[in-house]
Amino acid sequence: MDTYNLRQDYTKNILIEEHISDNPFTQFNNWFQDCIDNKLPEPYAMSLATVDKNNCPHVRTVLMRNFSERGLHFFTNYASAKGQDLLVNNKAEVLFFWQALERQVRINGLVHKLDYAQSQDYFSQRPFASQISAIISPQSRIIENRHELEKEYSKAANHYSTDNLPNCPDFWGGYCLVPDYFEFWQGRASRLHDRIAYQRDSKSKQIENWNVFRLAP
Ligand SMILES: Cc1cc2nc3c(=O)[nH]c(=O)nc-3n(C[C@H](O)[C@H](O)[C@H](O)COP(=O)(O)O)c2cc1C
Known part of the structure; x- marks a missing residue:
């Protein structure tokens, strides 16, 4: 299968x-507000x-949970593959693709862990x-199979309750990516983005x- 003839021209906005x-x-x-609107x-x-200890890149989706001049926050398992990568190399890039607006944003920087109180604060607000x-x-x-996962879930769900809520475990929490570089991409007609x-x-x-500059598409 090829997709040679599947193409779309981008004409919705300019930057x-x-x-x-x-x-x-x-x-x-401003662009995020456009997404909301x-x-x-x-x-x-x-x-x-992220990049692992053998210089192999890995990419996956996570949810940005906070954005300010201090950085972008996301939450995950610190012992996960991404957590292991960030331990050996704390340089990372995130990418937002907002297809409906024909926009992409890339943000690059160094990542550090949030402190436990911030992770607990977010964890306590999750369902x-x-x-x-x-x-x-x-x-x-x-893991062995899905059944094992569901068994562990039921056990823990029975152990805790709304009167006995769990604390954020120490292997789970937030990271903050502090941006050093942003690229805003707006699709334009004839691939002259x-x-x-x-x-x-x-x-x-x-x-x-x-420093602000324009890059060739
Ligand atoms: C829409 C979407 C949102 C996700 N959000 C998160 C998230 O916020 N945190 C997280 O740990 N994984 C999230 N995941 C799952 C990750 O993409 C990934 O499967 C998981 O974190 C394990 O990645 P790793 O093995 O590279 O560490 C999300 C997946 C999708 C498709």
Whole structure:
């Protein structure tokens, strides 16, 4: 099978220097608000790329749970494959593909763990069933079969209750990706897409200083 004849031209929006913010966080916020206004499904879902100890890249979807100038938060099992990758190499990239708006955003930076209190705070706001799943799932490990997983789930769900809620386990919690680089991509007609990038100015003492440039599509 090939997809040579499946193609779409992108004509919905433009991204030009006159309209962008000097600050990539504001620019991201503006585009994220467009996703909300246009009712995109799960615009906070992002592909997270990490690299393992053998320099092999891995990518998977996670949910962005918070975004501010301090960074992007996501939550996961620290003992998972991605957790192992981040232990040996804390450089990562995330990617949002907002197809309905013909937009893509790439954000690159260093990742650090959130402190336990922040993880507990988020964990306590998750639905009970999600809390139980996080506790019993040895994420990324080989398991015998689905039945074993459901057995562990039932055991834990019976042990805890709304009067006896679980705490966030120490193997589960949040990470924060602190952006050093953003690229905003807007699909345009005839494959002449817009790409505007922001690179953090590492020489600048002011943390909010960014070099802005246009990339060829
Ligand atoms: C829409 C969507 C959202 C997801 N959100 C998360 C998430 O927030 N945290 C997480 O650990 N896994 C999430 N997953 C599952 C991951 O993609 C992945 O299967 C899991 O984290 C194990 O990845 P790893 O083995 O590379 O560590 C999500 C998957 C999808 C499709």
